[in-house]
Amino acid sequence: MSDHQDTASTSEFDRETAVVPVGESLWRAEISAGWNIGNTPNGGYLLAIGTRALSLALPHPDPLTVTGHFLARSKKGPMEVEVKVHRLGSSTSTASATMSQGGEPKVVLLATFCDLSKANGVTRHEEGPPLLPLPEECVAFSGMPAEAVALQARMQQLFAPQSAGWARGELSPISDMRGWVGFADGRAPDLLSLAFFSDCFPPAAFASMGAVGWVPTLELTVHFRAKPSAGLLRCAFRSRSITGGFTEEDGELWDAEGKLVALSRQMAKVLRRG
Amino acid sequence: MSDHQDTASTSEFDRETAVVPVGESLWRAEISAGWNIGNTPNGGYLLAIGTRALSLALPHPDPLTVTGHFLARSKKGPMEVEVKVHRLGSSTSTASATMSQGGEPKVVLLATFCDLSKANGVTRHEEGPPLLPLPEECVAFSGMPAEAVALQARMQQLFAPQSAGWARGELSPISDMRGWVGFADGRAPDLLSLAFFSDCFPPAAFASMGAVGWVPTLELTVHFRAKPSAGLLRCAFRSRSITGGFTEEDGELWDAEGKLVALSRQMAKVLRRG
Numbered sequence: 338m339s340d341h342q343d344t345a346s347t348s349e350f351d352r353e354t355a356v357v358p359v360g361e362s363l364w365r366a367e368i369s370a371g372w373n374i375g376n377t378p379n380g381g382y383l384l385a386i387g388t389r390a391l392s393l394a395l396p397h398p399d400p401l402t403v404t405g406h407f408l409a410r411s412k413k414g415p416m417e418v419e420v421k422v423h424r425l426g427s428s429t430s431t432a433s434a435t436m437s438q439g440g441e442p443k444v445v446l447l448a449t450f451c452d453l454s455k456a457n458g459v460t461r462h463e464e465g466p467p468l469l470p471l472p473e474e475c476v477a478f479s480g481m482p483a484e485a486v487a488l489q490a491r492m493q494q495l496f497a498p499q500s501a502g503w504a505r506g507e508l509s510p511i512s513d514m515r516g517w518v519g520f521a522d523g524r525a526p527d528l529l530s531l532a533f534f535s536d537c538f539p540p541a542a543f544a545s546m547g548a549v550g551w552v553p554t555l556e557l558t559v560h561f562r563a564k565p566s567a568g569l570l571r572c573a574f575r576s577r578s579i580t581g582g583f584t585e586e587d588g589e590l591w592d593a594e595g596k597l598v599a600l601s602r603q604m605a606k607v608l609r610r611g
Numbered sequence: 612m613s614d615h616q617d618t619a620s621t622s623e624f625d626r627e628t629a630v631v632p633v634g635e636s637l638w639r640a641e642i643s644a645g646w647n648i649g650n651t652p653n654g655g656y657l658l659a660i661g662t663r664a665l666s667l668a669l670p671h672p673d674p675l676t677v678t679g680h681f682l683a684r685s686k687k688g689p690m691e692v693e694v695k696v697h698r699l700g701s702s703t704s705t706a707s708a709t710m711s712q713g714g715e716p717k718v719v720l721l722a723t724f725c726d727l728s729k730a731n732g733v734t735r736h737e738e739g740p741p742l743l744p745l746p747e748e749c750v751a752f753s754g755m756p757a758e759a760v761a762l763q764a765r766m767q768q769l770f771a772p773q774s775a776g777w778a779r780g781e782l783s784p785i786s787d788m789r790g791w792v793g794f795a796d797g798r799a800p801d802l803l804s805l806a807f808f809s810d811c812f813p814p815a816a817f818a819s820m821g822a823v824g825w826v827p828t829l830e831l832t833v834h835f836r837a838k839p840s841a842g843l844l845r846c847a848f849r850s851r852s853i854t855g856g857f858t859e860e861d862g863e864l865w866d867a868e869g870k871l872v873a874l875s876r877q878m879a880k881v882l883r884r885g
Binding site: 409424549582587609 | 682707852
């Protein structure tokens with residue numbers, strides 16, 4: 338992924354997820370407010386930064402499975418990323434990354450990398466991509482005021498009509514949020530960007546419950562399956578159960594050619610307003 | 612969970628997942644061959660040991676989300692578990708655990724703990740427990756020779772008939788493995804045991820493909836939702852897609868009273884024989 342390290346890149350995502358080495362296994366990133374929801378940087382954006390540092394520290398080129406735990410609220414400004422390598426194997430390598438601001442850990446990642454171009458085992462899909470109207474039949478509307486969700490300006494995001502009604506009080510019977518997404522500046526999706534796209538839709542629970550409040554991500558795991566082709570990603574996110582405020586959100590990301598490129602699952606907390 | 616630290620316990624699970632402190636943030640376990648599949652300790656069994664060490668090191672009593680990466684094959688014998696605490700917060704705490712044999716890291720965990728008795732937010736389920744025939748209509752048969760799967764003797768496991776046909780060449784159209792499970796010695800399920808039960812069924816892919824070969828777990832994440840009541844757990848595991856040999860297996864575990872107690876997802880590699 339070294340070609341994304343060009344800080345003179347015209348891509349907002351590459352510029353604002355860049356990491357520079359500042360010591361032994363230590364990297365520094367500059368958290369941008371451009372990927373905020375309210376005052377908080379998006380979890381997928383932070384996961385992408387940590388994953389980028391890991392990709393530079395490990396010999397295998399591709400993330401295979403990455404888990405991030407979100408310990409405390411991050412903010413705009415410098416972020417240190419310390420990588421600890423656990424094992425360098427022939428086909429995979431595993432490492433942790435601790436992302437800190439002012440000495441306080443904010444996000445901890447545990448990841449295994451591989452070379453997906455060597456993944457030549459069986460391929461078998463029991464289900465195809467999620468059903469989704471064509472982009473021209475979707476709605477460019479997040480349901481949130483643009484000034485509150487800086488993130489929106491970074492994306493071209495088109496919602497399935499049934500995933501856009503909640504903001505008008507038209508609730509869906511199920512917590513299902515689906516649509517198309519890409520970068521606003523036209524940067525093509527790649528594996529690294531899937532860490533971000535896994536967390537870029539409003540909470541699926543909003544589709545059935547409305548914007549009930551804040552739904553912070555506690556943990557996000559992404560399984561990377563294949564390099565996406567150019568074009569908008571086809572995404573679907575689903576929450577089936579909330580227990581005492583804790584919910585899962587399962588995501589599937591398919592590329593424009595109909596290929597599964599990532600699965601995600603996060604644990605989030607549904608914090609009702611007031 | 613300190614009541615499970617009694618090494619004189621008559622429960623096989625408690626005895627064989629016990630950890631004893633041997634230094635600052637350092638624990639020792641004794642890996643039993645009783646939870647083997649072939650010559651390899653089951654991944655869920657190892658995850659339970661690491662989770663137990665974490666539970667003793669952290670102030671919050673309950674695992675909330677635990678991810679384990681399986682770096683190298685473990686074996687019977689001593690295992691050191693080194694815990695590193697990342698953050699002690701008021702409602703959650705987060706830590707890593709590195710499980711090593713002979714100085715070689717075998718499993719690395721990243722976990723967040725909480726107190727589930729204080730999880731008083733919204734509860735809402737869009738789907739009920741998986742459909743499953745009554746235990747008396749299920750089949751006590753794993754499809755594997757008992758001598759190859761020591762693990763079997765540790766469990767009372769009853770398969771839905773459609774999840775038991777593969778061993779006779781009667782393949783299911785989908786990779787779905789479901790049934791009831793508990794400990795053979797009658798120990799009641801608790802949160803810790805769910806780490807084990809999340810990985811205790813044959814690979815879901817066997818249901819549709821037969822016993823294609825070895826399906827090692829690369830990563831296993833468990834979301835803990837509630838303490839299970841006594842009685843057999845109702846479990847369903849599903850693999851929807853295999854890409855170049857990598858597959859997900861999504862599990863849901865419900866207790867005897869029909870309460871969701873855990874969700875699991877693992878990334879495994881389908882290694883075909885010969």
